[in-house]
Amino acid sequence: MFSKLTRGSVIALAIGMGTAATAQETLSMWARTDVENFLPQVVAAFNATHETQINVQFIPPGELVQKFATAAAGGSAPDILSLDLIYTPAFAAAGQLADLTDLAQALPYFDHLSPAHLQAGSYDGRIYGLPFSADSSVLLWNKDLYAQAGLDPEVGPTDWDKILEQATAVRALGGDIYGYYFSGACAGCNAFTFLPYIWAQGSDIVSEDGTKANIDTPEARAAVELYRSLLAADAIPQGAETDTGTNFFSAFASGNIGIATSGAFAIGILNSQYGEMNYGVTYIPGPDGTPSSFGGGDNFVVTAGTENMEAVGQFIDHIYSVEMQTLMAEFGSLPVRGDVAEQALTGLDARYGVATDAMAQGRTPSTVVYNDIYNSATGPWLQFLQEAIYGDDVDEAAAIAQETIQMILDEAN
Amino acid sequence: MSATDPSAAAPRPARAPAVRSGRRRGSQRRREIAGLLFILPAMALVVTFFLIPLCMTVWMSFHNWPLMGAPRWTGLDNYAAMMKDRRFWNAMNFTVWYSIVATIAIFGVAFPLALFVERTGRATSFYRTAIFLPVVVGFGSASLLWAWLMNVDSGLFSPAAQALGLTERPVNLMATTDGVFWSIIVMVVWKTAGFTMILLMTGLQSVPHDILEAARIDGASRFQQFWRIKLPLMKRTLALALILSVAGSMLAFDQFYIISNGGPRNSTLTAVYWIFSQSFVSFKLGYGAALSMVLLVILVVISLVQLWLLRSPTGDK
Structure with a gap:
């Protein structure tokens, strides 16, 4: 170059x-x-x-x-x-x-x-x-691990039930092999890859005119519930909870992850530096399969x-x-x-x-307080995800996030 | 110079008192000017890099001062907003709690070490160096090192504990507030106890030997010598070490920024981290300045209280 x-x-x-x-x-x-x-x-x-x-x-x-x-x-x-x-x-x-x-x-x-x-x-x-x-944000799946787990390697996950089912099947291979990966302590990564799970249900965490917080919703809780059930199935490695984005790409590239949230950028790197990797790319689906992307x-x-x-x-x-x-x-x-x-x-x-x-079909949050709400390591978005996915009180997490986001929006408008 | 000065050789009584006092005034004046010249570089540095930025910070704190765009005068709005900023006060609470624990831990480790290395012995200088060594590592590098040690997959603690059979599964230290908090306390003690130890050691060594000898002859036990003689006589060193340790802990940032990112769930967010975040993540420099002023006032008050508590009983400074 x-x-x-x-x-x-x-x-x-x-x-x-x-x-x-x-x-x-x-x-x-x-x-x-x-x-x-x-x-x-x-x-x-x-x-x-x-x-x-x-x-x-x-x-x-x-x-x-x-x-x-x-x-x-x-x-x-x-x-x-x-x-x-x-x-x-x-x-x-x-x-x-x-x-x-x-x-x-x-x-x-x-x-x-x-x-x-x-x-x-x-x-x-x-x-x-x-x-x-x-x-754009997409899901990657590892075709070799799919084949080993007895799944059809050519068909990636198309809805939430499939994600859970296939991640669990890959995890059953045991050892260091896990079904699903996300960077649990990375605010930006999750704006990129977790928001689509909420969007795919036709909801968003901020109202369209940018004045109302909208995170304390059944849709946000449903998306959280997907991750909670993946955790309950032991399909996510322990390190994910505290990954600040360092392994956002490398976890999947290591070859030990069945499904990972990622982006189009990964295709370029996987092809040029991990030539032997046998993987597929699919949309981030909603519960019923409606695709969405950041x-x-x-x-x-x-x-x-x-x-x-x-x-x-x-x-x-x-x-x-x-x-x-x-x-x-x-x-x-x-x-x-x-x-x-x-x-x-x-x-x-x-x-x-x-x-x-x-x-x-991608969406992008358009707000002057993007950093405050989504991107900051100390912002309400990441705090909500950590509390709701890894904590015990989803209700409280949603209520606090709702209040904090509203405060930030009020201050900005 | 006096050797070449002819007036120096003149007989003393011949000089009129008025001339003498005039000369003295002149030389005193020269000395004052020379003194001023000597401190001028330091003054210039303090004014340029401390006083002017400080005044600038005060000025900024009365504005809505975005990182980009024009600042707007808002009077005391920033200070009013701060009262309602629950996240700042949570961070403040955490910082105070951290400072108390860290200071006790540092002194708890540094004092025995100081007593240990105070004696002169063959191996003592080796121990002094070894214990002091982590102090010269920067806080940033030390934090990076510990971030790796604490990593659940590729670090040291968790895989080692598992390999030794202490834990069944890998334990993610970074996942719980307690795990992060106590790991950072251990890291900070490892990193700074050596410095406090050296300070305390010089304090211990400055206690006059004749007093200790007199006490020994009077039959004071080792503990009595320490408690009744050494400790009161090193009050000033204690005050210095305490203020440095508390001020350092109240301003903690690097370790939390690098190791935990203020997590998990913002539970290890310190005051300076919050100021940084407001200034450079949310781009609200004015608000960050106001928070800094409040932190400064709190620090000054804490330092004054410490100085007052550790004042010398005789009244001399």
């Missing part, structure tokens, strides 16, 4: 020198390190064909918000950002982002852009973020005050081109433009198809 990167910059440099006579424009771009495996290629391709050059800087995900805030205060914020989509509303609310509504609606394929991204990228009826990279990834945003909007428009056209959508898919990011998704995925692992479908 390094060589590709250098080659890209050499081309960029050459072009840059060639057009030095005309006014040389540069756009600075920041992105979290999660997109480091494909963004350099996308940018190099852009720089090679455009007068305006883009300079990318990668920032560790945990530091991006702080670093951006400091830079913005000092007037040195980047022009454009690849921003974790859940932060888009908070950034927009703080007045940091440029309004892209007109630019977006003028795109001929606007209706085909990932709805989850646009939902998260909108604030107060205006669009501030456009879909850039995508990752649409994650990055939004493309522009810092308020950026002047070179023409170049921004060119870059947007560039990332939504079939070539770039294909290139990104190859490196593990799902296509965000629905009308060319099929074309972009041609020839790639068929399992991406499931993840892309999941993405198309």
Whole structure:
């Protein structure tokens, strides 16, 4: 990858020198390190064909918000950002982002852009973020363990009864082999993989207008009950309870887990680094099989005050081109433009198809207090899951979570 | 310098008293200026890195100060909101409880060790070094090390206990509040007892030998020597060690952030962790500043109470 990167910059440099006579424009771009495996290629391709050059800087995900805030205060914020989509509303609310509504609606394929991204990228009826990279939550199952346990290895779990039944069957193999895995102490992982169990029943933990907490519901309790019954069946390893996300991916990759909640990103890593792994990908189902998914990834945003909007428009056209959508898919990011998704995925692992479908139906919580409610290790979402799944009093856990989330929402509105 | 000064050689009685006092004033003034110059770098550091940030924190605490966007003056709103912030007061309660337990545990281990290494012997310096060694490990690295030791699958404690037949199944120390709490107490004692031990040891060694000898001749037992003579005479060292230990525990953050993430179920959330979380997870810098001010006041009060309790009975400082 390094060589590709250098080659890209050499081309960029050459072009840059060639057009030095005309006014040389540069756009600075920041992105979290999660997109480091494909963004350099996308940018190099852009720089090679455009007068305006883009300079990318990668920032560790945990530091991006702080670093951006400091830079913005000092007037040195980047022009454009690849921003974790859940932060888009908070950034927009703080007045940091440029309004892209007109630019977006003028795109001929606007209706085909990932709805989850646009939902998260909108604030107060205006669009501030456009879909850039995508990752949807899915279930993985280990076909080898299924075969050993006497299950049909080609059919993954399709509803809750099947999850419980198949996880129990795999656990019966004994020893270190367990039926199901989730990262019990990781707030973000569970927003990504546990919320869909609630969504699939047509419910959500926050009302649609974002003013009412809605976690003390039969739907949330039912989802909790699924995990409690998996625990009662001894299908989940002990370490899951305190896994802060370190084993979110590696637990399944170790080959000792029957079913694990995960994301499309895992397909890329499993294929490239765990070639011998024999696994399947399926939707996160509701109790009756209705699929659901968390649409994650990055939004493309522009810092308020950026002047070179023409170049921004060119870059947007560039990332939504079939070539770039294909290139990104190859490196593990799902296509965000629905009308060319099929074309972009041609020839790639068929399992991406499931993840892309999941993405198309994906939801993303859109709130300025995403961190406070869902993502924080000290927030009410994780506390609820830990108390309800591993504690003895689901009622109390739900009541406390309901109250805390309501408090956070009231404060924000 | 005085050797080359011709006036120094002049006969003393010849000098008029007025000139003398004038010269003295002049040299005193010079000394004052020199003194000021000597402390200036330190003052500059204190002003730049303590006083200005402190004033800034006070100023911020009266604002709704988001990490991004414009701050807005809100007066005492942050302080009013804090009164209703149940999660902050829970964290405060936990921090006080932790400080009490940690301080007792540290002293309970450090005092016997100090008595042990106070004597001069061949192996003593080896023991001093060995016991002090964990102190030089940073809190962050120590926490990471213990996070691994406590891991249920790949760590040391749980698999070792199982292999030795002490437990039937792996026991996840991180899953219960007690497991996390007492593991961290053990870690903190391991990490900091060496420092307290050195402090107490110097206190013990500063007790004059003639007093102890006199006591011995008067027939005081070893316990009486310790309780009636050594302990009262090392009050100031005790105060120092106590304040350092309590202040350190009240500001605990690293170990809880790295080992337990405040879990399980937010039960090991400390005050500083909550301030961090409000400031940099919820982006409410103003509120975080207000919480910091309250924690600062609480710490100052606790330190004053300790100083008062351990004041010297004779009244000298």
